[in-house]
Amino acid sequence: MKTLFNIGFVSASKHKNWPIWFWLVILPFIYLFSSCKKFVEIDAPKNSIVVTDVFKNNDLATSALLGIYQQMSTASVYSGDLTSLQTICGLTADEFIGYGQQLAQYNNQITPENHSGLYSYTRIYDANVILDGLNKENGITPPVKNQLMGEALFIRAFCYYYLVNLYGEIPLQLSTDYRITSKLKRSTIPEVYDQILKDLTLAETLLGESYVTAERVRPNRHAVQALLSRVYLYMGDWQNAEKYSSLVISKNSLYKLVDLEQVFLSSSQEAIWQLMPDAGKNTPAGSLLVLTTAPTNVSLSPQLAENGFEPNDKRKTAWIRSIAVGGTTYYFPYKYKVKSSSTVTEYSMVFRLAEQFLIRSEAKCQQGKFTEAINDLNIVRSRAGLIPIEQKIPQIGKENLLDAIQQERKVELFCEWGHRWFDLKRSGKATAILSQVKPKWNPIYLLFPIPVAEIMNNNNITQNPGY
Structure with a gap:
């Protein structure tokens, strides 16, 4: 079962130098992390011995953290595929036109019965496992512990930022104990934002300014600050939004606006944080959105493509393309230009x-x-x-x-x-x-409905108003 918050990053072919013990240990660990979980109902982990072993040394713990990024980049919510946050939110707004019953519903009407859910607490659970393991007695050295803890806090805050903006009041899952999480009630929006700020504020102190890899695929301190600036903007805290965006902008030796054709490349200096695609592939967004025939999933709204830009805006020519089929013109976003190639040149841009x-x-x-x-x-x-x-x-x-x-x-x-x-x-x-x-259109759609199945699974979860 796929969920929108499935995540990904690491692949075997990109890390051929990793020893065989990594694959023997981390693959079942990733399986544990990527298993489908309900809105907040998390079963007791069946692979607890594997989870315990992971925190014996730096390499195993780091591999476990990287497994979260692997899930982020290859499945559902963050990857840019058919059920991704970008696709569904673009349909719910005025950016995309959807084709077929599954997607067309977001053009007009969403109900608790037909909305399968744009969430999963799986990645939050994964981050909580990492945090729990690092806080217990383990064999992790202090610098690595700080790095991994900072990244796990960032991931958890990142997930909650999207959950609260999609659904409003949501359960705050800060434990891996399924006996607690399966009975959680919805927390208020201020409570959720307060937890996001706590996680990010601590993460900012734990992560350094430099990237720990040659590419910008693991967040650093500036990625944390980029998310903080966005969160404060949404909260209406203008001073802090200015403060944190300025901290990122001031690093002009690290970050630069680049030519429009180069923004979404894996080597882009505009990137603050990216997700690396799976081995031998470019981005799921490029694969889905670049049209070579009439669309069966989504196409770009003609209103945006034809009338959304000022005259002479270079973004229209650089980032939008069209295809004519049977006398009908279909538009599609062309930010990611590679539909299919084993030569990887584009990464999924998260913050820029x-x-x-x-x-x-x-x-x-x-x-x-x-x-x-x-x-x-x-x-x-x-x-x-x-x-x-x-x-x-x-x-x-x-x-x-x-x-x-x-x-x-x-x-x-x-x-x-x-x-x-x-x-x-x-x-x-x-x-x-x-x-x-x-x-x-109905104003109740400003918040997505909680799927009816999730309310049946946990009677402490209430429905959003109007559904």
Whole structure:
């Protein structure tokens, strides 16, 4: 059974130098981690002896942590495939058109019966296993312990950030004890955000500025700060959103805006954190979204492709393509350009520098720092070949500057990680915009329903209002 929060990263062919004991020990451990689990109902681990053995030394513990990234990059929610967060949120917003009953429902109407769930607590459980093992007596050296603990806290916070924005109030699972997790009630949104901040604040102190690998596929301190800036933005804490985005932007020897054609490459200097695809493959998003014939899953909304961009915006030509089939033109995102190739050149981008400029621009605007906000916005616009925003909007004030920032987020971050869906929600404009393009739009859809099967599994879980 697949779930949307299945994760991935490491593959045998990319790590041929790893000893045979790694594969004998970690494969059953990964199997334990990737098994399907209910919303919060976690069975007692049957492979507990394997879990215990994993924390005997640095190599085994590190391999266990890498197993989480493997699951992130190869399955469901984070990978960019058919049931991914990017795809479903793009359908729920106004970015994609869905084909077939499974996906078309997100264009119009979601119910607890037809919504299979855009969540899994599996990755949170995985992170909790790592944290539990590191906090007990073990053979892990202090530097490695700090690194692994920081990454596990980051992963847990990352998962909760998406859960709370999709479902609102959710259970906070901080234990691996199934007797506790199977009876959890939903925590309030402030409680969830408080836990996210606790995890990230601690992770920031544990992780260093340098990446521990040659590529940017394991988060460092700046990846933590990038997520902190986004979380504070969503919370309306403008000062901290500005603070943390500035910390990332200031590392200009490490992070740079690159040419539009190079943004999503594995070697991109714009990348803050990426997920490595499975061995011999490029990104699941490229495989799914690049069209060579009429779409059977999703295509890009014509409204976005044809009318969403300003004239001369280079992003439209660099990041969108079309195909004509039977007299009908279908558009598709072309950020990831490789549909199928054994030569791996693209990694799944999770955090990148352009978002940090847009976060800081919005945070500064909200604080009345209009000149500075305009400067940040124009940095992103300049790469796209657009004129400075003050030339387009001569009489610029707070409200139309915020609108300009949201428009820039729409065309810069489209089809990435649910940004458009979350921006519509947090700006309060979802109903006004989506009711124009979705005949059955209902404001209750601002939160996804808890699938009815999950409520039956745990009678402490209540349904979201209106369903």
